[in-house]
Amino acid sequence: MTKNIEIAILGLGNIGSEFFEILQNNLPEIEKVSDTKIQISKILVSDINKSRNLEIDNNIITDDPEEIFNNTNIDIVIELMGGINPAYSYVLKCIESNKSVITANKDLIANHGKELFSKAKSNNVSILFEAAVASGTPIISTLTRDLSYSNITSIRAIINGTSNFILSEMEEKNSEFNDALKLAKDLGYAEPDPTNDIEGFDARYKLAILSSLSFNTEIDFNDLYVEGITNIDSIDFQYAKELGYSIKLLAIAEKNEQNILARVHPVMIELNSPLAKISGAMNAVEIKESMLGTLIIQGPGAGASPTSSGLLSDFISLLKNKSNLSENIPTLNKKFNIVKIENLESRFYLRFIVADQAGVLSKMSNILGEENISIASVIQKENINLDKKWAELVFMTHKSTQSSINQALKKINGLSIVKELKSLIRVE
Numbered sequence: 001m002t003k004n005i006e007i008a009i010l011g012l013g014n015i016g017s018e019f020f021e022i023l024q025n026n027l028p029e030i031e032k033v034s035d036t037k038i039q040i041s042k043i044l045v046s047d048i049n050k051s052r053n054l055e056i057d058n059n060i061i062t063d064d065p066e067e068i069f070n071n072t073n074i075d076i077v078i079e080l081m082g083g084i085n086p087a088y089s090y091v092l093k094c095i096e097s098n099k100s101v102i103t104a105n106k107d108l109i110a111n112h113g114k115e116l117f118s119k120a121k122s123n124n125v126s127i128l129f130e131a132a133v134a135s136g137t138p139i140i141s142t143l144t145r146d147l148s149y150s151n152i153t154s155i156r157a158i159i160n161g162t163s164n165f166i167l168s169e170m171e172e173k174n175s176e177f178n179d180a181l182k183l184a185k186d187l188g189y190a191e192p193d194p195t196n197d198i199e200g201f202d203a204r205y206k207l208a209i210l211s212s213l214s215f216n217t218e219i220d221f222n223d224l225y226v227e228g229i230t231n232i233d234s235i236d237f238q239y240a241k242e243l244g245y246s247i248k249l250l251a252i253a254e255k256n257e258q259n260i261l262a263r264v265h266p267v268m269i270e271l272n273s274p275l276a277k278i279s280g281a282m283n284a285v286e287i288k289e290s291m292l293g294t295l296i297i298q299g300p301g302a303g304a305s306p307t308s309s310g311l312l313s314d315f316i317s318l319l320k321n322k323s324n325l326s327e328n329i330p331t332l333n334k335k336f337n338i339v340k341i342e343n344l345e346s347r348f349y350l351r352f353i354v355a356d357q358a359g360v361l362s363k364m365s366n367i368l369g370e371e372n373i374s375i376a377s378v379i380q381k382e383n384i385n386l387d388k389k390w391a392e393l394v395f396m397t398h399k400s401t402q403s404s405i406n407q408a409l410k411k412i413n414g415l416s417i418v419k420e421l422k423s424l425i426r427v428e
């Protein structure tokens, strides 16, 4: 029997407008496949007088959220306002008034996911958020539905399109960081204030969500190590190429026994590996699972149309799920220790500016040796400045711990022959 469903949308900005249009244009088909009659009852905005380039009945636009919370006929709310406040309290009120919620809001899920999941469960409604990570690329449903009974051991992801665009420009066109950033802004890939993207904070939110779902545990994004891409120079790409690597901002989470190490930072990754080939604003997530092996999902990481695709797939799955709405809500009931970056074992690329004189290499090598760090290769370029006083020295180490590297760097920084450590990049 055909069901009648009323829905509300919170927010009619970039994503809300596109989603509204796509929904309108596809309504007959969606109604047919889901055997549902759909009515868009209310759309919440902050300014009802704003002119909007949409064919829309003005009577359904409101700036009063109570009209949505108190309307018992509304079954599904799609939250597209962004930010944490008031989105958090609005979503909570919707769930408490027995409405299922679909959201594209990663900040909301990273900060309040566990609480919202358990509220939704106890009210027997759903909360779906496919579009919150990698826009419409189906990574959330893969983790929460297809791999819900799996043993995921690691994820490695390129989940910030802005940073990946900038690094790709630096690699492919030899651009300097600031020029690549300016181009990203001009093309709409970077916000006027790009801090969240280039400092890795956006990727850290998304990693907290992906690792929580992968390992069925609550992960606080504040516990995850984060380092952005602002210290990468174009010359690092030249050395990386010489050594057989690309440079990417990766979000990595690894699980062993009782421990999880999760981190966002630039890495050198072998040029022929699949993640090294993800170029421009694309996103990709590589999942290692004990039975499946390695799975890679790649797709657009942003944009109104891909995001609407993720929202639509959540919407249709809700419409089709007529019995247990809270079925696919993650439980996050396992316990792990979140270990610090100092425990990381990795190879390291270290680029120093040092005095161009005899004995420098041996002094630095001795210090690395004292900390049990073995050197895989050294590249020395002389006379990098006009007064010919300084040279550039690059070490590639064998596997070592981050804490040994930190100890060695403390000692090396105390040497008068070392002007500065220009780059430290971990190697995957």
Ligand SMILES: NC(=O)c1ccc[n+]([C@@H]2O[C@H](COP(=O)([O-])OP(=O)(O)OC[C@H]3O[C@@H](n4cnc5c(N)ncnc54)[C@H](OP(=O)(O)O)[C@@H]3O)[C@@H](O)[C@H]2O)c1
Pocket (backbone or CB within 6 Å): 010, 011, 012, 013, 014, 015, 016, 044, 045, 046, 047, 048, 050, 063, 080, 081, 082, 083, 086, 104, 105, 106, 131, 132, 135, 301, 302, 303, 304, 307
């Ligand atoms: N942009 C992307 O590529 C992308 C990709 C994936 C996920 N997302 C997520 O999608 C969400 C929406 O992003 P967006 O780019 O569409 O944002 P946006 O263009 O800034 O739109 C926000 C909308 O919410 C309304 N709004 C904001 N605060 C409100 C309040 N206090 N009360 C009532 N309405 C309020 C605004 O109303 P007015 O129209 O009246 O100003 C506007 O319509 C965010 O969570 C974002 O992270 C975006």
